[in-house]
Amino acid sequence: MKVTCLSGGVGGAKLARGLQDALAPGELTVVGNVADDVEVLGLYVSPDLDSILYALAGLNDEERGWGRADESWRTLESVSAWGGEDWFRLGDLDLGLHLVRSHALGRGEPLSHVTARLAREAGVESRLLPATDDRLRTTVVTPAGRFSFQEWFVARRHADEVDAVELELDRPVPAPGVIEAIEDADLIVFAPSNPYVSLGPILAVPGIRAAVSSRRARCVAVSPLIGGRAVKGPLDRMLLRMAGGTSPAHVVGCYEGLIDALVIDGADAPADAPVALIVTDTLMRDRDDGRRLAETVIEAAA
Amino acid sequence: MKVTCLSGGVGGAKLARGLQDALAPGELTVVGNVADDVEVLGLYVSPDLDSILYALAGLNDEERGWGRADESWRTLESVSAWGGEDWFRLGDLDLGLHLVRSHALGRGEPLSHVTARLAREAGVESRLLPATDDRLRTTVVTPAGRFSFQEWFVARRHADEVDAVELELDRPVPAPGVIEAIEDADLIVFAPSNPYVSLGPILAVPGIRAAVSSRRARCVAVSPLIGGRAVKGPLDRMLLRMAGGTSPAHVVGCYEGLIDALVIDGADAPADAPVALIVTDTLMRDRDDGRRLAETVIEAAA
Numbered sequence: 001m002k003v004t005c006l007s008g009g010v011g012g013a014k015l016a017r018g019l020q021d022a023l024a025p026g027e028l029t030v031v032g033n034v035a036d037d038v039e040v041l042g043l044y045v046s047p048d049l050d051s052i053l054y055a056l057a058g059l060n061d062e063e064r065g066w067g068r069a070d071e072s073w074r075t076l077e078s079v080s081a082w083g084g085e086d087w088f089r090l091g092d093l094d095l096g097l098h099l100v101r102s103h104a105l106g107r108g109e110p111l112s113h114v115t116a117r118l119a120r121e122a123g124v125e126s127r128l129l130p131a132t133d134d135r136l137r138t139t140v141v142t143p144a145g146r147f148s149f150q151e152w153f154v155a156r157r158h159a160d161e162v163d164a165v166e167l168e169l170d171r172p173v174p175a176p177g178v179i180e181a182i183e184d185a186d187l188i189v190f191a192p193s194n195p196y197v198s199l200g201p202i203l204a205v206p207g208i209r210a211a212v213s214s215r216r217a218r219c220v221a222v223s224p225l226i227g228g229r230a231v232k233g234p235l236d237r238m239l240l241r242m243a244g245g246t247s248p249a250h251v252v253g254c255y256e257g258l259i260d261a262l263v264i265d266g267a268d269a270p271a272d273a274p275v276a277l278i279v280t281d282t283l284m285r286d287r288d289d290g291r292r293l294a295e296t297v298i299e300a301a302a
Numbered sequence: 303m304k305v306t307c308l309s310g311g312v313g314g315a316k317l318a319r320g321l322q323d324a325l326a327p328g329e330l331t332v333v334g335n336v337a338d339d340v341e342v343l344g345l346y347v348s349p350d351l352d353s354i355l356y357a358l359a360g361l362n363d364e365e366r367g368w369g370r371a372d373e374s375w376r377t378l379e380s381v382s383a384w385g386g387e388d389w390f391r392l393g394d395l396d397l398g399l400h401l402v403r404s405h406a407l408g409r410g411e412p413l414s415h416v417t418a419r420l421a422r423e424a425g426v427e428s429r430l431l432p433a434t435d436d437r438l439r440t441t442v443v444t445p446a447g448r449f450s451f452q453e454w455f456v457a458r459r460h461a462d463e464v465d466a467v468e469l470e471l472d473r474p475v476p477a478p479g480v481i482e483a484i485e486d487a488d489l490i491v492f493a494p495s496n497p498y499v500s501l502g503p504i505l506a507v508p509g510i511r512a513a514v515s516s517r518r519a520r521c522v523a524v525s526p527l528i529g530g531r532a533v534k535g536p537l538d539r540m541l542l543r544m545a546g547g548t549s550p551a552h553v554v555g556c557y558e559g560l561i562d563a564l565v566i567d568g569a570d571a572p573a574d575a576p577v578a579l580i581v582t583d584t585l586m587r588d589r590d591d592g593r594r595l596a597e598t599v600i601e602a603a604a
Contacts (some may be wrong), residue, residue: 042344042405075377078398083423084405092394096380103344103386121385 001298004029004185006078006131006212009036009048009067009196011224011231011284012191013055015297018290019189020056020126028126029181030056030173031208032194034111035138035167035201037130038150040088041079043098045107047150048198049115049130049283052095057122061095062286068093087155112175129181131202133169134172138197149197160232161241165196172205182211187301192220192282196242196252203258214256218301221259223251224286226283227267249273260299263293276300303600306487310500311338311350311368313526313533314493317599320592321389321491322358322428324600330428331483332358333510336413337433337440337469337503340452342390343381345400346407349452350500351417351432352399359424361395364588368535370395387443387580391455414477431483433504435473437460440499442467451499460536463543464500467498474507484513489603494584496537497556505560518602522555523561524595526555528585529569551575559577563602567596572583 003023007016007030016030031050047066054060054068071091080086090098097118104114111132119128138149142160152158182188193199203209212219228246231235236246243250248264252273261276261278270277278300284290305325308330309318318332335350348366356362356370363371373393382388390402399420406416412435421430440451444462454460482488495501505511514521530548532538538548545552550566554575563578572579580602586592 041401042408043401072374072376074374074392075397075401078395079401080398081423082399082400082402082420084398092374092376093380095377095397096386098386099345099377099381100384100386101345106344113337118384121383196408 001186002029002184003026003187003189003298004031004181005191006031006199006202007034007048007052008193009051011061012048012193012198013051013291014284015189015222016126017055017193017283017287018053018292019297020292021287021291024296025125026084029129029177029185030126030165031129031131031178031181031202033131033198033202035136036149036153036197037137038088038099038148040090041085043090043095043102045098046101046111047089047209048128049128050094052121052128053097053115053119055125056119056124056126056128059122060064067091093173097172099197110175112177119267121301127177127181129178130175131178132172132205133175134169135170136172136201136205137168138201139168140166140197162196162234162238165200167201167204169180169204169271174205174207178205179207179211182208182215185215185217187217187298188212188219189297190219190255192222192224192260194224194233194238195251196235196238200254209258212284218260219258220261220263220278220297221251222263222282223248223268224266225251226265231283247271248277258267263300303488303490304329304331304486305489305600306333306483307491307493307502308333308409308491308495308501309350309354310335310495314350314495314500315353315362315511316586316592317491317493317524317596318354319357319429319589319598320594320596321591323593325594327427328429331431331479331484331487332428332477333431333433333480333504335433335504337438338452338455338499339439340390340453342392342400343387345392345404346405347390347400348390348413348432351430352396353357353398353425354430355417355421355426358421358428358430361424369393371463390452407552412477412548414479426460429479429483431480432472432477433480433506435477437470437472438474438503438507439470440467440503441470442499448604462514464498464536464540465543467502469506471506476507476509480507481509481513484517487517487519489519489600490517490521491599492521492557492561494524494526496526496532496535497553498540500557507533510594511560513521520562521560522563522565522599522602523553523557523566523582524599525550525567527553527570528567533585549573550579565599585599
């Protein structure tokens with residue numbers, strides 16, 4: 001069964017890992033968000049792709065929830081001591097990836113090509129595709145001003161309320177394989193990621209939304225909310241302010257015409273929604289939880 | 303007493319530290335070789351400037367002889383695991399410097415400016431200047447072919463004999479302050495560095511050789527050989543092949559018209575030489591040795 005999952009970072013990465021565990025090798029394609037990508041110290045950092053890659057490769061830190069397990073911070077401490085940019089937490093092991101990828105991108109290798117190569121090096125059998133090889137950046141509009149995503153999310157600790165999310169994009173083209181992966185899938189999955197800043201930018205790449213709209217397979221989304229609250233991050237506040245509420249119906253509203261079913265947590269009172277609601281335990285505490293949730297999603301497609 | 307020292311990496315860095323210890327704060331200017339500089343993983347690495355900076359800041363590893371004390375290698379191990387370029391040994395702490403400098407250079411800051419800023423961050427009161435802010439690269443011509451300096455030195459472990467050293471240079475200009483530092487010095491010192499690949503490139507920057515030639519102060523060189531052998535590295539083989547011998551006279555021959563005295567080790571039989579020879583113990587095992595040698599050099603100027 002060919003499954004294509006559109007995913008942001010941490011929560012999405014957990015489900016991606018669950019899907020990989022639940023499927024046969026090679027059946028999973030993950031399309032990752034790149035609109036949070038950021039240049040740090042001249043290095044290209046792709047937080048969502050990295051979270052997904054680390055999760056698929058089993059290198060992620062489950063407790064911290066981001067970055068690599070067994071991480072250390074000596075290079076960043078040295079950067080700090082030399083007066084360098086140190087607001088973005090880059091671990092020693094993590095930096096190895098950024099150095100290799102930035103070096104390759106600097107020589108003109110497309111992001112999708114480097115990503116495939118890195119996944120191969122890590123022994124990952126699933127396919128990981130960036131939504132696009134082109135530049136795509138999220139700008140967050142807040143009462144305090146406009147910020148790049150990472151500036152708002154990391155440097156300002158997403159304290160500002162969000163009035164709108166805008167995308168800086170110059171006709172990006174879907175990365176090679178993305179449209180085909182959506183068209184050929186037996187099941188399309190929207191990971192439990194932020195609809196505004198994680199899945200929104202993927203769907204904003206011309207051609208991707210249309211490919212999902214005209215799908216022949218079912219598309220199942222997993223709600224990123226539990227009891228109307230974000231597991232982590234600012235999504236509940238964003239939904240409340242921009243969509244007027246945090247019920248399953250509000251989540252469905254973010255994906256109008258794109259999904260056939262929404263998987264929600266038992267804590268979320270089933271409400272009227274224009275798509276099928278599937279109730280289960282959606283909190284992924286560990287890898288087993290991710291697999292169990294993935295199996296529920298796969299069953300929902302039947 | 304204002305002292306200006308022209309220096310390559312490790313051995314030169316030790317003498318530079320000795321001079322700093324022997325002089326009053328702010329009296330020392332070191333002009334460092336940049337023709338060994340190399341791009342590794344897209345980062346700008348300047349091995350000689352770095353060795354000098356680490357020595358002046360007291361951050362160098364005395365036992366290993368290069369790089370930083372208390373170094374670790376986790377980022378490079380990660381680079382290796384991702385299939386990245388790992389022939390050049392970059393430690394975690396060392397990488398912090400390369401990241402900060404590369405980032406600054408990428409934004410257009412001149413090398414001399416970044417170097418001064420880094421020295422300040424490390425609390426170094428001596429002045430450290432690159433010979434030039436422009437591109438200058440050493441090519442080593444060997445029976446096995448032509449190699450960039452680091453390719454020959456690190457990747458090929460300087461196993462090939464050297465027939466000639468060529469410089470790739472496009473009219474480099476001395477970095478701001480270099481000519482003035484030579485003209486205003488009360489003593490010019492040539493560190494015990496390789497005349498072909500360390501001091502040669504500094505002197506090849508148009509204007510620098512002329513400034514030393516027309517000096518009003520004395521210029522004292524410290525021989526990099528002990529008993530006709532290099533303390534470390536390939537210099538003895540290079541001198542033998544390219545100059546016909548490794549006596550003090552052969553070293554003096556590399557600096558014709560530029561030096562007034564050569565400090566040599568007791569192990570080197572005094573020979574006829576066209577400049578004054580000063581005999582002392584030139585092996586620098588530790589910081590005290592470096593200071594003692596520096597004091598001998600300073601006395602030689604009197």
